[in-house]
Amino acid sequence: MTSKLSLRILGLVLCCAAAIPGLGTVAARAQSVVVMVNGEPITNFDIEQRSKLNRMSHKNDSRQQVLDDLIDEKVKIKEGKKYGVNPTDSDIDSSYATMASRMRMNSAQMTKMLAAQGIRPDTLKSRIKAEMVWGSLVRGRFKDSLQVSEREIQAQLKGGDDSKAVESYEYQLRPIVMIVARGSDSVDARRREAEQLRGRVTSCAEADRLFKALPNAAIRGTVVKTSADLPPALRDILDKTPVGHLTAPEVTKQGIEMVALCGRKQSTADTPRKREIREKMFADKFQAKSKEYLQEVRKAAMIEYR
Template sequence: MTTKFLFRILGLALFCAVAVGGGLGVATAQSVAVMVNGEPITNFDIEQRSKLDRLSRASRTRQQVLDELIDEKVKIREGKKYGVSPSDSDIESSFSTMSSRMRMSPDQMTKMLSAQGIRPETLKSKIKAEMVWASLVRGRFKDSLLVGEKDIQAQLGAKGGDEPATTESFEYQLRPVVLIVSRGSDSSALEARRKEAESLRSRVQSCADADRIFKALPNTAIRSTVVKTSADLPQALREILDKTPVGQMTAPEATKQGIEMVALCSRKPTTADTPKKREIRDKLFAEKFQAKSKEYLREVRNAAMIEVR
């Protein structure tokens, strides 16, 4: 959830101007605006977070930005009380994930932020606070955040969710296969491997067949068995798998790696969430999480020593 939220903040960054004008003098920028439990928030911190806001064309007042920074200070402090402190590698990993979703490397992300006059630590400190807080809320209030089956059934009933398409769920055992095509190959090479895949696909009547055929084939990889439920898969893929006979393979598709297919080893009914139930469960959990998060934050902030300079 944290990564998704932060990515939304930065998602429009490439549409913003490369340069952000102006800047505070050193003395002014480093002057303390607020002390939170003995830790300073400087005017420079506020200016940095405001610049980060502008990447998403957000418009917040200085006080709103300051309130967010105060919240982050009390979140970090509360985390330390319970031994919740993400490592540097955890934060770097989250930063890297955000970068890749924006089709950048971490270095490119850092350069993009620097071009806007933003230190990468400004974003990383935000990441850290959200990671700490998510772990705290989930850990301390996990029982009250549970979503019961009654709640889900009530929502299904209210939305007319009794039709078979929303109440049936399957567990799939899958063996992904890739016929590798080197990057930079022309379309004829891709088409040749597609035809090869179609020919081999017709010979597969079980996952044992797939294992035997594709393990012996050069420049081909057959993955270990993957187990997924209906709720784990996008609708388009579920529809394909539901139409594929057990033991056979899905139609070849071109990907970055080459030509890919999936051998369907088994498909059996399961009591796991259907896609609709998973959607409702996630929605109800998010609502509970947000409510508990606001209540908890209000408590720790009221107990904090906040001194405005």
């Protein structure tokens, strides 16, 4: 009974579609296959969906560019399966949620935003999957050739005014907060109190005793950071602060904050400049290897235009 009813409903839908001029033609055109990639179809609908997604990020790629991207993604995913790189739905959903959070949304809100532009969430998830697969493949298969040596970094540093940039420090820090209630008009008074206390502290042991005994104040445990971990403005402040002393009071959401500098020593860790060079060189090597590998994989793929 159910089977017969389903067939009747299907027949009714098809008849209605045929009765509306052009509707059947539009649907067929949207789902018509443009190219087969290793036995998997890419349709006009896929191209239209990706074009809409690209326009949301202000990319006005031509139809052929969009098609090429979709072909590349098909061959990337096929290559990944060959080497056992196949993200689960959970992995993809997690990456989708992370992308949404960077836009200050949750997954449901981003799905709703995409739907408002006529875009299915699977359109974005397909791109995410291809990027995850390809990133893992290139890093895994060509790990050694992507490494950036110290010699390469030093070669980049030579000839430039990077004498200071090659110095790296390790800082031992103890954050301090003097709590100020929200909406309180005592911020200025609390700041003056912080300045007075700052002048009395000449060691971290003194800071520990003082702020542990002070009402509405806290001194946290030691945090170790290197030059590359800190923003330039904070590095500059710490380099000018004597060891055992406090940085100038700063008003934050928590109250009045300072940092006790408990130690500063030269380190072999990357400096900010060296890290910047290392990341740039790695990105360049990755891009070159990715392009070369993709050309190789695409040549071996079965791509049939319709």
